[in-house]
Amino acid sequence: MTAYLPPEDILLIRDAAVETGLADPTVRPLLLDGILPRYRGTLPMLPAPGRQVHSDLQEMNRVERLVDGSVPLETWLRNAVAQTTEATALALFQRALDEVARSAGGEPDIAARLPAAETKEEIVHRDDTVPFGFLRGGDLAGAAVARLKVPPYRDGAPLRPNGFPHAGTGWLVAPGLLVTNHHVVNARSATGGERPHADAADLELQARHTRVLFDFEDDDPDTLDALGEAAGTEGAVAALAAADAELDYAVLRLAEAPGRSALRLAARPMTVADGEIVAVNIIQHPGGRAKRVGLRNNLVYAADEQDVRYFTDTRGGSSGSPVLTDDWKVVALHRGTRRVEDVRFQGRSTAFVNVGTQISRVMGHLAATSPALHEEIAAAQHDRTVPAD
Template sequence: MTGGTGATGYLSREDILAVRDAALDAGLTDPAMRPLLFDGVMPRYRATLPLLPAPGLQVQSDLVEMNRVERLVDGSVPLETWLRNAVAQTTAAAPAAVLQRALDDVARDASGEPDVLADRPVPELKEEIVHRDDTVPFGFLRGGDAAGAAVARVKVPPYEGGEPLQPNGFPHSGTAWLVTPDLLVTNHHVVNARTASGGRRALAGPEDLLLQARGARARFDYESDDTETEEAAVRELAAHDAELDYAVLRLAEPSTRPVLRLAGRTLRVAAGDVVAVNIIQHPGGAPKRVALRNNLVFRADDRDLHYFTDTRSGSSGSPVLTDDWRVVALHRGTRRVEDVSFQGRDTAFVNVGTQFTAVMAHLAEHAPRVHAEIEAAQRGAAGAPV
C-alpha cells in the first residue's frame, strides 16, 4: 500500500518537531481533530498507524510515520494531505506559517519539481490592478469549456532498472494536454516520476523514462469522482528536455478532441502592464479545476513566465492560457518569495512556467519531426472556434 521515501523522508527531524509544536499551539492535538486532519487519507493506511494515549505524542507519531511514506497506491501523499488539512484548520498566524512552510516543502518534493528559479528583485504591483475593467466577453466561458476538453489528468508509474519501482504502483500524477490529436504535453518531471529530496530530484535512467512514458495513462473528462471516464494509453515518449521541463507523449490512438491552440509568440510584460492568465489543471490528481483571471503575470523573459495563481502538486504540466484560450506557457512549479505583495496582501509564492515558444524552439532543433507535426496540427486548428 505504501512506498518509502528513503532514509530522510520529506521533512527533517527538526521540521517534524516544529510541525508538532505548531499543531500543539493551534489546538490540533485534540483527539477530536484527528479525523479532520486525516480527511482524504486512505482509511486502510490510517488504520495501520499506531495509537498512543498522549495527544501530543500521537501527533508526533503520526507525522513520523507519514514522513516515511513516499505515496500510497492511489498516488496520494498522506503527509501532504494531513498538512493541507492542518493549514485549513489553523487560524493563528504563527503556527499557520510553520504548517504552510512544511506543506510547501512536502508538496514540492512530492511533485519532483526542479528548483530553478533564481533570486531576483521582485517589482511591486501597482494599484491599477484593482481599479480596472476586469470583464471579458461572454464567449470567454465557451472558449474555456472547449479548451478544458483537451486537458487530462495523467498518471505515471515509476520504474527502476527496467522493473516497476513498487509491486503495486505508486503513480505520480500530473496534468497534460493535447497539442495535436496524437501528442500530449506535460512536464519532464511528471514523466520522470521521482520524488525530490533536499530540493533535488533524481533522474530516471533513459530506459526507465521510456517505460514510464509508455505506462502513463491520460484520463480526459475527469471532472467528478462520481463519473467514470476512460483512460487513454501512451505509446511512446516523443520528445523531452529536463532543463525546460517538458515532455511530449504520443498516444496509442489519436484523439478526436480539439487540440489546444498555441499563442505562437513569447509573452512580454512591460512595466505597468496587467496581464491575466488561466490555468486548467488536475491539482493533487483530483478532478479538473480551473484558476481564472485572478492570476496576474508579474515577470516574463524568453524562457520563463512568472505569475500568481492557485496550484497544487499534480498541477504540473498544466497549460497556462491567455484570455483567448491560447497556450502561452507550460506550468512547471511554485517558488517561495519574500516581501512580495499581491492585491494588497503578502504572498509567499510565485508560480513559474516555461514559455511555450522556448519549447517549440527546442523541438525545432532537437526533434524537428515532432516540431513539424505540431506546426501542421496548429495550422489545421487555426480555423477552429475559440
C-alpha cells in the same frame, strides 16, 4: 525513501500543532481527512495528544505515497493549513506543505532569481469583464486537458516497494500529441533536496504506461466506477516523442488520437510591461483529482525569455498544465511554485509565485532537436481541427 522533512522540522510542526490546539484528539480526524482509511488504521494510537501528533507526523514522513498516488503528509499539512488561523503556525504549516508538495511531485530546483517586488494588486477602475464567448472557449480548451498517472519503473521493471503512480496534467498540442512536464514523466519524488532521474529506458517505459484520462470533471464518489476509478475517457500512450529536463517538458505520442481539438500556442513569448496587468488561466488536475480551472484573477508577476511567473492556486498534480491567455492560447507550461519574500498580491503578502516555461522556448528547443516533431506540431496548429483565432 528519504524523509520528506528533516526531524527538526517535524518537531517544529508538532510544537505548532500543540500550541494551536490541533493536538486535541477531536481534531485528529479532521487532520487525517482525505487519507486512505486503510493507511489511517495502521497509525499507532498513543494516549498523550502531543505524542500522538508527533507519531503521526513521523509515520507519514516516511511514506512516499499510497496506492492511490496520494502523499499522506501532504494531505495532513493541507488540512492543518485549513484548520489554522494563527499567523506564525499557518506560515510554518504552509512552508512545510510547499516543500512536501514540491518534493512529492519531483519538481526540479529552479535557480530563478526574481526581480524586486512589484505591487500589482490595485485593479479597481479597470473593466475586467470578458466576452461571453470566453466561457465557450474555455469549455473547448478544457476538453484538451487530461489527468495523467505515471507509474515509476527501475531497471525495466515496476518500482517496488511503494511504486505508486505520480499524478500530473497534460494537454493536446496536436491531434495525437500530449504535452506535460519532464518531471511528471520522470515519476520520482525529490528526496534530500535532490530529484533522482529515471534512465532513458525507464523513462520510455513510464511514458508508455502512463494512464491518460480526459473528461474527468467530477470528484463525486457516485461517479466512480465499480473499481473506484474516476469516470472519463481513457487514452493510451504509444511512445515518448521528446523530452528535456532543463526546460522541464515532455511530449507523449498517443496510441490513438482522441478526436478533440488541440490547444493553440501563442506565436510569441509573453512579455509584461512595467505596470501592465495581464491575466492568465490554468486548467489543471490538482492532486490527481477532477479538472479545475483558475480563472483570470491569476495575474502575471513577471516574464522573461524563458519563464512566466504568476499568481494562482495550484497543487501537486497541477504540473504540466497549460497557462493560457484570455483567448485560450497557451503561453507557458506550468512546472512548479517558488517561495518569495516581500511580494504583495491583492493587497496582501504572498509567500509564493508559480513558474511556467514559455511555450515559445519549448517550441524553439523542439525545432533544434526534433525538427520532424516540431513540423508536425506546427502543421497541426494550422489545421482546421484547431479552433481559429
